[in-house]
Amino acid sequence: MKIRIKDIRHEGLDVHGQIPAQTVGFTPEDSVYFIRPLDVQAQVQRAENTVLVKTHATGILASSCGRCLERVEQVWSQDFLLAFPIDRQTESIELDENIRQEAILHLPQRVLCKMDCKGICLGCGAGLNHEPCRCKSA
Ligand SMILES: [Zn+2]
Ligand SMILES: [Zn+2]
Numbered sequence: 001m002k003i004r005i006k007d008i009r010h011e012g013l014d015v016h017g018q019i020p021a022q023t024v025g026f027t028p029e030d031s032v033y034f035i036r037p038l039d040v041q042a043q044v045q046r047a048e049n050t051v052l053v054k055t056h057a058t059g060i061l062a063s064s065c066g067r068c069l070e071r072v073e074q075v076w077s078q079d080f081l082l083a084f085p086i087d088r089q090t091e092s093i094e095l096d097e098n099i100r101q102e103a104i105l106h107l108p109q110r111v112l113c114k115m116d117c118k119g120i121c122l123g124c125g126a127g128l129n130h131e132p133c134r135c136k137s138a
Contacts, residue, residue, distance in 0.1 A: 001095040003044055005086060008051065013044040017095075021059075024100050032063040032107055035073065040099060046086075051093055053082040057103065063111045067119030068127055078106045 001017040018037040026033030036059060043054040061076040080102045084093045118128035123135040 001040060001042070001099075002092050003042075003051070003053075003095065004092045005046070005051070005090055008044050008046040012046075015042045015044060016040070017042070019057075019096050019099055023096050024059075024103050032061055032111070034059045034076070034103075035062045036060045038099065038103065040095070042095065049085060049087065051084040051086055053084070053093075053095065055080050055082055055095070055099065055102075057099060059103075061107070063108075065113035065117055066110045067112060067117045068129055069120065070113050070127075070129075072111050072113045074108075074111065076106075076108075078102065080106075 001015065001019065003013070003015060007013055017040050019040060020037050021034040024034050024038060038057050038059040040058075041056040045052045045054075056077065056079050058075065058077040060073055062071060062073050064070065065072050082095065082098045082102070084098075086093070113129075120127055121133045121135060124133055126133050
């Protein structure tokens, strides 16, 4: 998402855009990745030597449950404030890289498919949400 400095009016500028999931840089091989483009709403304000961008980003994040390893999809959304130093020569600012970094910082640390996920038995490998532990009968 590119913002041209001269488009920023005194009262600010509202921008809406998308950032491709590949730009954020996760793939299905990673433990978490975005399955759709990030949807980004930005309120842009210009101060003398700075452009401030209030950003609201939303995406769908796929990962594995930390206990049972089943695939989990969840809505991810985050607000952050970006500041870009500018001078007279600056014609535009590019948001993608900053949003990418913020997204990486704000990924969930541990995802569960549900709060009371029973996980996998370490003894028999049974997925305890769906089947009973077989350790005793074995
Ligand atoms: Zn689970
Ligand atoms: Zn077991």
